[in-house]
Amino acid sequence: MNQLRPNSFRLSPDARGRFGPFGGRFVAETLMPLILEVEQAYEAAKRDPAFDTEWRRLLTHYVGRPSPLWYAGRLTEHLRQEAGKGRGAAAPEAHGAKIYFKREELNHTGAHKINAVLGQILLAKRMGKTRIIAETGAGQHGVATATACALFDLPCTVFMGATDVERQQPNVFRMKLLGAEVMPVTSGAATLKDAMNEALRHWVANVEDTYYCIGTVAGPHPYPVMVRDFQCVIGEETREQVLAAEGRLPDALVCAVGGGSSAMGLFFPFLDDAGVAMYGVEAAGRGLDTAEHAASLNRGRPGVLHGNRTYLLQDAHGQITEAHSISAGLDYPGIGPEHSWLHEQGRVQYVGATDAEALDAFQLCSRLEGIIPALESAHGLAQVIKLAPTMPRDSIIVLNLSGRGDKDIFTVAQHLGVKL
Amino acid sequence: MSGAATNGSRIAGRFAALKQAGRGALVTYLQAYDPDPATSLALLRGLPGAGADLIEVGVPFTDPMADGPSIQRAAQRALKAGATLAGVLALVRDFRAGDAATPIILMGYYNPILAYGIDRFCTDAAASGVDGLIVVDVPPEEADEIEPQAKAAGLDLIRLVAPTTDDARLPRVLAATSGFVYYVSITGITGTRSATAASLEQAIPRIRQHTGLPVAIGFGIRTPQQAAAAARLADGAVVGTALVDTLAGSLDEQGRARPETVRQVLDQVRGLAEAVRDTANRVA
Ligand SMILES: Cc1ncc(COP(=O)(O)O)c(C=O)c1O
Numbered sequence: 001m002n003q004l005r006p007n008s009f010r011l012s013p014d015a016r017g018r019f020g021p022f023g024g025r026f027v028a029e030t031l032m033p034l035i036l037e038v039e040q041a042y043e044a045a046k047r048d049p050a051f052d053t054e055w056r057r058l059l060t061h062y063v064g065r066p067s068p069l070w071y072a073g074r075l076t077e078h079l080r081q082e083a084g085k086g087r088g089a090a091a092p093e094a095h096g097a098k099i100y101f102k103r104e105e106l107n108h109t110g111a112h113k114i115n116a117v118l119g120q121i122l123l124a125k126r127m128g129k130t131r132i133i134a135e136t137g138a139g140q141h142g143v144a145t146a147t148a149c150a151l152f153d154l155p156c157t158v159f160m161g162a163t164d165v166e167r168q169q170p171n172v173f174r175m176k177l178l179g180a181e182v183m184p185v186t187s188g189a190a191t192l193k194d195a196m197n198e199a200l201r202h203w204v205a206n207v208e209d210t211y212y213c214i215g216t217v218a219g220p221h222p223y224p225v226m227v228r229d230f231q232c233v234i235g236e237e238t239r240e241q242v243l244a245a246e247g248r249l250p251d252a253l254v255c256a257v258g259g260g261s262s263a264m265g266l267f268f269p270f271l272d273d274a275g276v277a278m279y280g281v282e283a284a285g286r287g288l289d290t291a292e293h294a295a296s297l298n299r300g301r302p303g304v305l306h307g308n309r310t311y312l313l314q315d316a317h318g319q320i321t322e323a324h325s326i327s328a329g330l331d332y333p334g335i336g337p338e339h340s341w342l343h344e345q346g347r348v349q350y351v352g353a354t355d356a357e358a359l360d361a362f363q364l365c366s367r368l369e370g371i372i373p374a375l376e377s378a379h380g381l382a383q384v385i386k387l388a389p390t391m392p393r394d395s396i397i398v399l400n401l402s403g404r405g406d407k408d409i410f411t412v413a414q415h416l417g418v419k420l
Numbered sequence: 421m422s423g424a425a426t427n428g429s430r431i432a433g434r435f436a437a438l439k440q441a442g443r444g445a446l447v448t449y450l451q452a453y454d455p456d457p458a459t460s461l462a463l464l465r466g467l468p469g470a471g472a473d474l475i476e477v478g479v480p481f482t483d484p485m486a487d488g489p490s491i492q493r494a495a496q497r498a499l500k501a502g503a504t505l506a507g508v509l510a511l512v513r514d515f516r517a518g519d520a521a522t523p524i525i526l527m528g529y530y531n532p533i534l535a536y537g538i539d540r541f542c543t544d545a546a547a548s549g550v551d552g553l554i555v556v557d558v559p560p561e562e563a564d565e566i567e568p569q570a571k572a573a574g575l576d577l578i579r580l581v582a583p584t585t586d587d588a589r590l591p592r593v594l595a596a597t598s599g600f601v602y603y604v605s606i607t608g609i610t611g612t613r614s615a616t617a618a619s620l621e622q623a624i625p626r627i628r629q630h631t632g633l634p635v636a637i638g639f640g641i642r643t644p645q646q647a648a649a650a651a652r653l654a655d656g657a658v659v660g661t662a663l664v665d666t667l668a669g670s671l672d673e674q675g676r677a678r679p680e681t682v683r684q685v686l687d688q689v690r691g692l693a694e695a696v697r698d699t700a701n702r703v704a
Pocket residue numbers: 111112137138139140141215216217256257258259260261262263328329330374376377402403404
């Protein structure tokens with residue numbers, strides 16, 4: 001397609017795994033040979049049509065792809081009425097974009113994570129690895145990894161912050177049912193960052209037989225590009241589906257960003273379509289101007305953590321600070337390096353949604369569309385709720401509904417003061 | 421040459437002198453500011469007298485990817501005590517005021533250096549009396565991040581070689597190394613397990629085939645016997661977690677130093693040094 005067009009946003013990373021100044025391979029020497037081995041194996045797999053065929057077979061018959069593109073009619077109407085109210089009687093007709101949901105929550109295991117997990121597990125098999133480890137925040141990536149490991153008969157260990165083990169109990173139990181071992185991590189704030197530290201430490205000690213299945217577009221090269229490539233199935237399908245439904249490309253794409261894999265998957269195939277605006281939604285926690293959020297692009301600075309250079313929440317001395325979000329999957333002080341680059345390039349706008357806004361969106365979506373979204377996805381939805389009323393009626397927004405919210409009902413009930 | 425040694429040459433000079441003396445080096449590792457700056461400085465000042473030939477100073481970081489629980493906790497104590505990179509450099513400066521000879525190597529992670537500013541850091545480190553750097557998460561592939569600045573400031577850039585570093589890769593790693601080679605003797609993090617004598621007896625000659633630089637063995641060396649064996653086989657033995665554990669064990673319930681903290685750690689260093697020096701007699 002537009003691969004060779006100068007000025008393309010689709011040519012990164014370079015051979016060093018850099019997206020502009022971001023990305024790279026900042027790992028200890030013990031891991032470096034293994035990182036290079038993963039890269040070589042991935043490059044070879046990409047060139048092997050059989051690899052793609054097998055991955056797509058799994059996506060179709062195991063995951064249930066393509067995921068539908070759903071016209072969220074009631075939400076659209078609701079927000080049109082809101083738009084009308086906001087603008088008085090003068091132009092009630094003029095505003096309120098059409099909203100579509102890309103329904104990744106309908107995937108097997110209930111989120112987009114499985115797309116990249118299956119690709120990585122096939123890669124691990126190719127590499128002759130016999131054990132899989134993963135980190136998880138919300139537990140969605142852990143569940144997806146445990147699922148693929150059950151399917152491929154591979155032992156699986158999932159590192160999960162003890163705080164997250166507490167707030168995502170249903171997923172912890174799911175992973176165990178699937179035969180995985182869940183290792184609670186107590187260092188630091190005992191959330192996703194600490195789980196990733198521990199997974200990396202474990203990997204260093206078990207390099208011979210173990211593959212580390214990273215859950216997002218972060219970590220050392222080649223993980224950010226590899227996970228993005230697998231997740232691009234989201235954007236590629238969306239493109240076809242929206243063209244079929246509307247005969248044109250959308251005006252805006254919206255997705256929550258934790259590490260940013262669901263967002264990169266949706267955005268990447270559209271990056272060179274100048275008419276498509278993009279919004280990455282960071283967790284603003286208790287507010288961007290409080291100390292409790294996970295907004296690395298809006299409130300962080302570039303630094304190096306977990307193998308790559310990217311925007312990080314850190315103090316003046318380069319010590320990493322703790323993130324906060326009601327959503328365990330967004331509770332991370334960094335972000336994938338490609339997002340840092342797209343942020344600096346101005347191609348994607350990164351905004352925030354607070355815990356409270358996400359909770360409201362969570363409930364609104366449940367009542368209006370009969371879809372209980374993941375708290376992560378509810379952050380994206382909160383931005384749609386702000387954005388749609390400002391856009392003309394004939395414009396189109398696609399939200400990546402990255403996951404379903406069953407796992408979050410206990411957290412939400414607690415915040416709403418309901419005892420389950 | 422006391423007082424005249426310049427940064428960068430102190431490390432080479434020390435290894436050369438020890439070679440002349442027919443023994444390997446004892447290299448100690450403690451985190452700066454663990455558990456507080458005053459104790460940390462007292463430890464630093466006591467180390468050469470207790471027999472440390474080279475001193476590694478750990479720079480505290482919130483997310484030490486290559487370190488086990490002992491050093492993670494040391495970093496937490498140090499950060500709680502207010503450690504910053506500037507503070508660590510001040511500590512080295514204070515040490516250097518009383519000791520012009522013992523090489524000091526800072527070991528840590530990249531992000532605090534980035535936050536400080538790479539140019540300014542290398543200049544300030546050299547001016548404070550630092551001789552070499554080990555930046556754990558900057559492998560040769562990313563060397564251009566810091567190598568030119570370190571070189572310009574006269575700082576050695578010591579690289580890790582691991583059991584996973586194969587013969588094809590070894591020359592590349594060694595080409596980016598100066599001062600000495602730090603052989604990480606296990607595939608794993610600090611403070612977890614120890615390498616077997618057999619694996620070390622294979623690994624060190626393999627490295628020596630590719631370099632004339634001194635080789636120090638680290639990760640998993642805890643006892644005087646292990647230190648003596650490593651110093652005999654290579655050119656130096658690095659002891660870290662074992663010292664950090666002794667320090668941690670000497671603290672009160674609030675994690676504060678007690679009067680015997682410094683003595684207990686230095687006694688252990690003396691024991692290690694005796695064993696390393698004893699080897700010399702056996703070899704000679
Ligand atoms: C449903 C869902 N959406 C989004 C995320 C955030 O991750 P990413 O930004 O990589 O898509 C998670 C992470 O756990 C998730 O479970």
